Amino acid sequence: MSRPILITGAAGFIGSHVAEALIARGISVVGVDNFDAMYATHFKKQNLSDVEQSARHAPELFRFIDADITDANAVNELFTLLQPSGVIHLAARAGVRPSIEDPAGYMKANVLATANILHASGMHNAHGCSRVVCASSSSVYGNCPVAPFHEEMDVSTPISPYAASKRANELQAFTHHHLTGQPVAMLRFFTVYGPRQRPDLAINKFLSRVARGESIEMFGDGHTSRDYTFVNDIVRGVLSAYEAIPTHGYRVWNLGSDRPTTLNDLISAISTTVGKPAQIVHKPMQQGDVERTWADLSRSAKELQYRATTTLADGLAAQYEWMKRS
Numbered sequence: 001m002s003r004p005i006l007i008t009g010a011a012g013f014i015g016s017h018v019a020e021a022l023i024a025r026g027i028s029v030v031g032v033d034n035f036d037a038m039y040a041t042h043f044k045k046q047n048l049s050d051v052e053q054s055a056r057h058a059p060e061l062f063r064f065i066d067a068d069i070t071d072a073n074a075v076n077e078l079f080t081l082l083q084p085s086g087v088i089h090l091a092a093r094a095g096v097r098p099s100i101e102d103p104a105g106y107m108k109a110n111v112l113a114t115a116n117i118l119h120a121s122g123m124h125n126a127h128g129c130s131r132v133v134c135a136s137s138s139s140v141y142g143n144c145p146v147a148p149f150h151e152e153m154d155v156s157t158p159i160s161p162y163a164a165s166k167r168a169n170e171l172q173a174f175t176h177h178h179l180t181g182q183p184v185a186m187l188r189f190f191t192v193y194g195p196r197q198r199p200d201l202a203i204n205k206f207l208s209r210v211a212r213g214e215s216i217e218m219f220g221d222g223h224t225s226r227d228y229t230f231v232n233d234i235v236r237g238v239l240s241a242y243e244a245i246p247t248h249g250y251r252v253w254n255l256g257s258d259r260p261t262t263l264n265d266l267i268s269a270i271s272t273t274v275g276k277p278a279q280i281v282h283k284p285m286q287q288g289d290v291e292r293t294w295a296d297l298s299r300s301a302k303e304l305q306y307r308a309t310t311t312l313a314d315g316l317a318a319q320y321e322w323m324k325r326s
């Protein structure tokens with residue numbers, strides 16, 4: 001059998017979708033995850049069961065291993081056992097606000113774990129581990145005064161430990177590429193939503209609470225904005241980056257939608273999707289939250305032929321349908 005692609009964080013939101021997309025293309029995948037306690041394990045078990053279901057016609061294409069990638073020995077053993085042809089590294093503690101309460105935990109789960117993955121990938125470079133694609137985040141742009149955000153802009157002022165951990169990963173990935181020559185892509189995802197979205201994220205919480213007639217908390221006056229991006233668009237971008245990175249060496253790409261939406265407009269769109277009014281409880285802006293995100297997609301359009309095709313209305317409808325089924 002051909003060598004698998006290793007996906008870290010495969011039981012998570014984005015990882016499970018990337019795994020399904022590779023399996024649908026007949027590519028062998030090994031998923032790794034440790035069911036980190038950031039959110040309940042049963043969501044992740046369901047994600048994995050969905051991936052297994054999508055591989056039912058070719059079960060040999062998917063294998064799952066429960067492992068903690070902050071453990072360097074465990075990571076080295078995984079690489080020796082699996083001999084992956086490449087790595088899509090999505091595992092992390094995601095989320096801005098909890099990172100303020102536990103910066104050291106975030107540095108371990110995000111920075112140390114990425115060091116382990118890069119080092120093991122580099123050790124296996126000569127044995128066919130051809131590339132690494134890593135999840136970065138739009139949060140690295142901090143409160144950048146100019147928008148949309150282009151990959152060449154200054155990203156030296158992250159405003160949360162989570163953002164700092166993602167920027168640290170971009171720096172260590174550059175160093176890794178410089179030292180080993182192994183191609184590494186860093187993908188700056190802009191607020192991803194869709195079926196299986198993490199339960200801590202606003203769209204998931206808002207859809208379920210508005211549907212139940214419960215109030216939702218709005219932090220700030222609603223003028224903050226996010227470049228919400230549907231997960232299928234992100235998956236296409238990840239796979240294009242996986243294909244393209246060997247010709248680039250080290251490259252950062254934005255994967256967003258280039259359609260920023262204010263919180264006020266998001267809440268209106270959610271009310272429309274659910275068919276019920278939103279009862280809003282106003283709260284002050286939260287520390288660590290940026291004012292806005294907005295992806296400049298010119299580089300990823302040119303080099304990855306990336307384009308986000310899903311409108312917010314269609315994406316919300318898809319997420320709401322999934323929520324009602326699950």
Ligand SMILES: NC(=O)c1ccc[n+]([C@@H]2O[C@H](COP(=O)([O-])OP(=O)(O)OC[C@H]3O[C@@H](n4cnc5c(N)ncnc54)[C@H](O)[C@@H]3O)[C@@H](O)[C@H]2O)c1
Nearest residue numbers: 009012013014033034035036068069091092135189191192
């Ligand atoms: N969802 C978004 O809007 C968004 C935006 C920007 C960047 N990202 C990044 O994309 C990636 C995927 O995010 P997601 O939303 O799917 O999050 P997620 O929490 O659903 O998935 C991450 C997975 O990584 C696993 N994990 C964490 N620590 C681990 C460890 N030490 N060993 C093994 N597995 C571990 C978790 O159990 C989880 O299943 C993350 O790197 C995140 O920072 C996400």
